[in-house]
Amino acid sequence: MHVRPALAPLAAVAALTLLLSGCSGSDGDVGGTTDAAEQTSPLSEYLDAVYGGDLSPEEQERRFAEEQARVEELVARCMQDQGFEYTPQTASDTFVSSSDVEYEPDDRDWVAQYGYGAVNSPFNEEPVPEEEYVDPNADYVASLSESEQQAFYEALSGPVPDEDELAEGGSYEYDWTTAGCQGAAQHEVSGEDLSQSEEFKPLFEAIDELYTGMTSWPGMTELDGEWVTCMEAAGHGGHATQADAQNSVYEELNGIYEDVATSEDGTPTGEPDQAALDALAEREVELALADLDCREEVDYRDRSTEITREVEEQFIDDHRAELDALVAAAERD
Structure with missing residues (x-):
């Protein structure tokens, strides 16, 4: 299953999230009475505006679904131009909301159950969708020869990185220009990752x-x-x-x-x-x-x-x- 790549990892955003997770609380917290609205990070307001953190969970889900539908439409068109059939995947196939799950590092009952949420986490307890995911392109790909399957996936998401392109742990620097039809479609819909722009x-x-x-x-x-x-x-x-x-x-x-x-x-x-x-x-x-x-x-x-x-x-x-x-x-x- 091919899914949309995440935004380029940013140490700053990760650090900001970690810090704020230890600074914000829920009703009934002990150790401070500062109003939650007053605890908003000034810098996070700028980053939220860039990455959609200022949207409600429902708005984020709706935007994701709309963007994903457009991406899949462009991927299908691109793959057809490459000589392959491609059935667009729906957003519901690839997106599961966790908006109802809370991270509560200042709530004693939560901490007593999950600690930091590393080994055990409420995020891992989300209900599994009743319908098992089915790749709408599986039968078509199975009908292709081995060399045609390789060509299909290279057209879809680009060639597999060489060993010298892999960092320790198997990660590599994502480049939409070498990520096939998916990379081109995602770039067209989402635009440039501003954190990587020269400006x-x-x-x-x-x-x-x-x-x-x-x-x-x-x-x-x-x-x-x-x-x-x-x-x-x-x-x-x-x-x-x-x-x-x-x-x-x-x-x-x-x-x-x-x-x-x-x-x-x-x-x-x-x-x-x-x-x-x-x-x-x-x-x-x-x-x-x-x-x-x-x-x-x-x-x-x-x-x-x-x-x-x-x-x-x-x-x-x-x-x-x-x-x-x-x-x-x-x-x-």
């Missing part, structure tokens, strides 16, 4: 640099130091910053999955060690609860929110012209 690449690099230095922001070193002292007293030392605690769980989880046997082409042929997963899940909850206790003790959420606001407002003042141009370019697309 805005320096701005996104500056945002990345801003969040790379997050731990050295004025006030953050002191705040993390208080959190570290609390964690050490609770028997969970070894983490230099609050984010390190959560990252340690994901690093161990990655290690478990890296131990899964794979075939020569990298396809998993086994299952992760369930006993190791269960043990990690137990440690995750224990660590996350201690983390939550210490965040409440040092008022981590509200203090880090205020630090973030001050740093981002200064960044916006220094880059306002570029940010306004970015939003204007996104609106044109």
